[in-house]
Amino acid sequence: EAKTSNRLLLVDFTGSDWCGWCIKLDKEVFSKPEFKDYASKNLVLMEVDFPRGKAQSAAMRQQNEQLAHQYQIQGFPTIVVLNGDGQAVGTLGYMPGGPSAFIAELEKLRKG
Template sequence: KAKSDNKFLLLDFTGSDWCGWCKRLNAEVFSKPQFQDYAAKNLVLVELDFPRAKSQTEEVKKQNMQLASQYRVEGFPTIVVLNADGRKIGELGYMEGGPEAFIAAIDKLRKG
């Protein structure tokens, strides 16, 4: 989908039910209309969750662990940014400044 739409891929490695910084990133950036509008035009968003209390199928757990290993994710949240061809162009984490700061960081990666 990212390639056909020429969009960048945002892989959100998160611990949605236990990671405080993940919850803040979601509340301060991902849930905001400004970011959602930007994402709809420019990104394909993929949440890769590593919950402690929520249940997941073994297939989903295995897929998420495989991707975390592939991209060497060592902490949460880790946001891996891929270009339309699937090549990793950068990595982000929680940052202050809301949607504006996060969008600026993504744009900087997109422009190389």
């Protein structure tokens, strides 16, 4: 989808129900209308979750672990940004400044 629409793929490696910085990133950036509007035009979003309290199928858990290994994820949150060809163009984490700061970093990656 990212390739055909000329958008970046944003892969969010998160611990949605236990990681404080992940929850903060979701609350301060991903849930905001400014980010949602930007994402709808420029991104394909994918969440790779490693919950501790929520149930997750064995197949989903295995897929998520494979992706984490593939992208050498060391901690959460880690946002891997891929271009339409599936090549990593950058890695982001939590940053202060809300949606505008996060979008500015994505724009730098988008423009290369």
